[in-house]
Amino acid sequence: MLTNAIVKEVSRLSPEKQKEELAQVAPRLLEELSLTKEHVKAGLPALEGAENGVVMRFAPNPSGPLHLGHARAALLNDAYVRRYGGKYILRIEDTDPRRVDPDAYTTVREDCTWLDLVIDEIVFQSDRLDTYNEYARNLISIGGAYVCTCEADQFRELKLAKRACPCREISPEKNLELFEAMLNGEYGEGEVTLRVKTDIEHPDPAVRDFSALRIVSSPPHPRVDATVFPLMNFSVAIDDHLLGVTHVIRGKDHIANTARQRYIFDYFGWKPPVYRHYGRMGIEGVVLSTSQMKAGIADGIYTGWDDIRLGTLRAIARRGITPEAVRNAVLEIGIGETDISFSWENLYAKNRDIVDPVANRYSFVPDPVLLEIADAPCGFVAQAMLHPNDPSRGYRNLPFDGSVFIPKADLVCPGMIRLKDLFNIRLGEGKDCLVATFAGKSLDEARKAKAPIVQWVPPEHTIPCVLHKPDGDMKGYCEPMVALDAGKVVQFERVGFVRIEKATAMLIEAYWGHR
RNA sequence: GCUGCUAUAGUGUAGACCGGCCAAUCAUCCCGGCCUUUCACGCCGGGGACUGGGGUUCAAAUCCCCAUAGCAGCACCA
Structure with a gap:
């Protein structure tokens, strides 16, 4: 056949060559070709028949607080209402008396508010x-x-x-x-x-x-x-x-x-x-079943609905995960029909985007050891930026008075380390390990010596701090100034992002978010 | 078992409807390097995937069939 022969001939040409030929023979066809593939649609796929607005609903059963699984349904519908305009209805599906938890009438609404749904x-x-x-x-x-x-x-x-x-x-x-x-x-x-x-x-x-x-x-x-x-x-x-x-x-x-x-x-x-x-969504390492969580709470395995080992919105909020991060993560997942295993890493990354630019930085020394630096110049006040990318926020002051707490994990004996924003010290060997000596102020020298830069707190100017993590508590000391950020997310330098839940004169309580 | 849905890197996603521009996108992740008084952020480089087998076609991630795997439902729950 003639057509067959021609097709073969065209196929032998390189794609570039084919394009050139086509541009000469039928330029309009070429335009059409590039058009079809260039409709790069951002975000969620379009909804059929939604052009003139939509009415959608989020319809939870009031059996407990909302979790990440609910958040997907709530946020996906919400996103389409925002996109097309229309109405968003919260419908409380409480037609099974056996599965109604009276408290959930309020918790569900609180959770919807937290998610910032346009109800x-x-x-x-x-x-x-x-x-x-x-x-x-x-x-x-x-x-x-x-x-x-x-x-x-x-x-x-x-x-x-x-x-x-x-x-x-x-x-x-x-x-x-x-x-x-x-x-x-x-x-x-x-x-x-x-x-x-x-x-x-x-x-x-x-x-x-x-x-x-x-x-x-x-x-x-x-x-x-x-x-x-x-x-x-x-x-x-x-x-x-x-x-x-x-x-x-x-x-x-x-x-x-x-x-x-x-x-x-x-x-x-x-x-x-x-x-x-x-499709079905699982989340690594947590149960999303309301009844299982409820049983766990009843059995005392979990402290409550906001136990940070749980996948409830209240639990992740407690860890300083923002609703925006949840929204971004969920919208990225989209409405695909494939079953997925949602990874915390992806949520954390979204949260880091939001939280990193705003979180103040502080020192937290987990598992602290006390170090005397007898020959160091006293009366020093280290100044550390509240945020390294935004000097206008100002500084925290850490007065040095002869000794410091540093994390045990950074105790390298013998070796040199740099106390962040302060100076270098050298650690002795064996039983001299805890006897540090002053080793100069030069940051360059510390860099050259590949000395780790470690966070520290002065014993006279510090407050006990417990960092609650899903796999257990971490105890140590942090800067008293952390109290100013109670309720907020801060970054403990070299540790990670945490939310300061409670700050009293005696103790700071923080909840772990992510690195 | 029956009914149905799905299958792209460790994870998530684009491409699939309309086969060639796909030696496959983006993000995360991991590994190097740079920047930086944090192991954060930022920048540069690198790694990693079309479940398998047939078929159709000049041409298949894309269409068809089979296999396999996962999931959902089979309630007087939602």
Whole structure:
């Protein structure tokens, strides 16, 4: 074939040569080619149908404080609302009395504030029980749902065999009666459930005639007096429609739910939102399961929800991780469908970007040893910058009075070290190790001798400090001036970024962030 | 087991829909060096990946099939 021969001939040319040829023969084609590949989209992918604004929601279950997993859902949705404009709804999904922790109503909102979500409206599902019941009646009357009195086990067997249960044949009129009886408390917990009629042969057994409402008689719900509660798939579908939600971004564990919820939209003739399901996210070394954390706290393994070994937002906030860092990290991860293992290193890097320019620098001497420098000139006051890249912030003063605390790890005997911002000293050998001698002021000499520059504190001008790390406490001394930065993130030089949680006259308490 | 989704460096991500510009992006990480009275920041250099096998095609990270692995769901939880 002629075309074949030509293609072969073109292929023999180098790409550059091909471009040249094309520029001569068909310059407009070349333009098109470069156009297609140059739409470098920054950040998150565009959302279909979002051009005129979106309504999105963050819908946590109030069972405990928010953790990093929640933060991904909350921040991703938030980012799209910010990008396209519209409305962001915080919907508290408290329809399972067994899984409601009353404290969480406030902690969840505090955590949302911390994350700086642009929430426009707050909805409690427990306020809307009447609405769900009303729509349940509608669904029953159009033959889309039925009251099922089968045993759960028995129903499951039928379902797996793609067979309908006997209750499915009952008329809408009768079902309406049964439903009212259900609402009137004529049934006990577990005796009945309202099922949505789906394709009984649906390829995914999880969607076949799923439950929409059920009875929970204990424990009592903290906010409402009721025993009939909707299941998530029912209340979510009703609310998403009634609240005008246009786009939903959630984890892929909801993928089967999307199929179920679609049935409800179809029955009522509603247009479903656009759904996106991102992959599962694990975080190295922590449990993100609220129930497991709760159990750990109850067992005394963790000190509380803000135990720094946990992945809750309160725990990482305590460590001086900023909400901006969480946001940046989470947006970088995006809405990919692949399962990921989120690494602390990536979060730390984002936080360092934010915190490094603002954190004041201080000396903290962990595991201190006292060193006498008998022959050194006394009456010295070392001046160290609060921030090396910003001299305008001023200095800290460290008066030298003949002896210093330095970290035991820096005790190299024999050897020379430089006390940061002060002078050089030489350490003796063996039992003379702790007897240091003055070795000049020259920084150049210290550099030439490859002497490590170590942080120190004067014993007469210092305060005990405990640095709490996830793997245990580190005790030592730090500069008293650290107290001025209580509540803030500072950098302990040569140690890392920490948050000063408490500063009393007797003790500084710091929490470890990262290097 | 069944139903479905996914597979790019240690980690995260771009490229994939529309096959050639990919000897594959960016960040993190690791290793050198420079700068610097911190092991921070900054700068320079280096390291490291298309899960495997077939197929289609002049051409495959990209399309198709199979295998493998991971994950999700299979609740009267969310």
